[in-house]
Amino acid sequence: MVSESWRDLRPETAISGEISGTTRYIDIFQVRQLHTLQRPMTETAYEMAFLVSSQVMELYFGLLCHELGRARREVLADDVPAALRTLRRTVAHLRALEATWESYADMTPSDWNPIKAQLGKGEASSVHSYMYRHLAFLLGQKSREMLEPHRSTPLIHQGLEDALSAPSLYDEVLALLQRRGLPLPDSAVHRDFADPYVAQPEVEAAWAQVYHDESLTDLRELGEALTQVADRFNRWKQVHLTVTMRTFGDKPGYYHTPAVGWLQNSLNQTVFPELWSARTTM
Known part of the structure; x- marks a missing residue:
């Protein structure tokens, strides 16, 4: 096997900083550590792409949590302009997240099976x-x-x-709408946030009012930014389903659960539901 000299740094040496000589770029972005985090277990051509893409996805999940947590705080503070800027960045991050599938979107079951065998039966599920x-x-x-x-x-x-148990971004947005005088029921705003959110016709009507009332332009822009976030998140899930069907088929996944069926059910869970259903009456 040809030596990959760029990967010859031993992980423990790179992390402990025992190697002499560095640059500011290497230190800031922890480049040595990054390039020791991929540990292929097979000779399969796609494994490196699978490992790197999965790690990049994890980083983007963290970035998205950072941004959406910030947007939630900005909504709580009634700072809609700041929340809009944050949500627009979030949409760009979601586009980049979706693109990570491209590195192995054409992987076949014969490419995937050796990798899956090393992951174990459910122990390394997504x-x-x-x-x-x-x-x-x-x-x-x-x-x-x-x-x-x-x-x-x-x-x-x-x-x-x-x-x-904490309020979601949407929970805080609904609380904002109520503070702005929109007729939302208390059951939509003051509830057990650990329970799955259940769409309500009164919330749908409130969003329709936001889109019709010219004095609520900032809330309409907020609604559109949230819709874009939901759309891009759903696109990522759709590609996840497609890649799984292509590489995995309908075989059982995590602890014998149907992987494709589970992903299809996830696609049916609408993010910010009344922002979509209200469009019927707009």
Whole structure:
């Protein structure tokens, strides 16, 4: 096998800083550490692309949580212009996240099977991505059931439990609409945030009013920014489903659950539901 000299740094040496000589760029972006984080376990051509793309996705999940958490705080502070800027950045990040699938979108089952064999039977499933779960909770897709895969990691499990109980971005947006005088029922704003959000006709009517009332332009722009976030997030999930069908087929996934069926059900969970249903009456 040809030596990949750019990867010859031993991880423990790179991380401990024992190698002499560096540059500001290397230090700021922790380049040595980054290039020691990919550990291929097979000779499969696509494994390096799979590892790097998965790691990049994890970084983007963290970035999206950072941005959506910021947007939530800005909405809570009634700073709609700041929230709009943050959400527009978020849409750009989601476009980049979707593009990460391109590195192995044409992988076949024969390319994937050797990699899957090394991952084990359920032990290294994407369902264990706790940062993705944080992202889903921030977007309002709450599910106590999804804490279960993280029970063996107490700190992560506790963090997710806290995120489950916290208001989502959409919860804070609905509270903002109520503060601005829109007739939202208290059941939509003051509720147990750990429960899955259930769409309500009164909220749908409030969004229709936002889009019709010229004095609520900033809230209409907020609604459109949220719609773009939901759209791009759904596109990422759609490509996830397509790639899974292409590489995996309809074989069982995490602990014998139907992977394709689970992803299809996830696609049916609409983010910010009344922003979509209200368009029928606009």
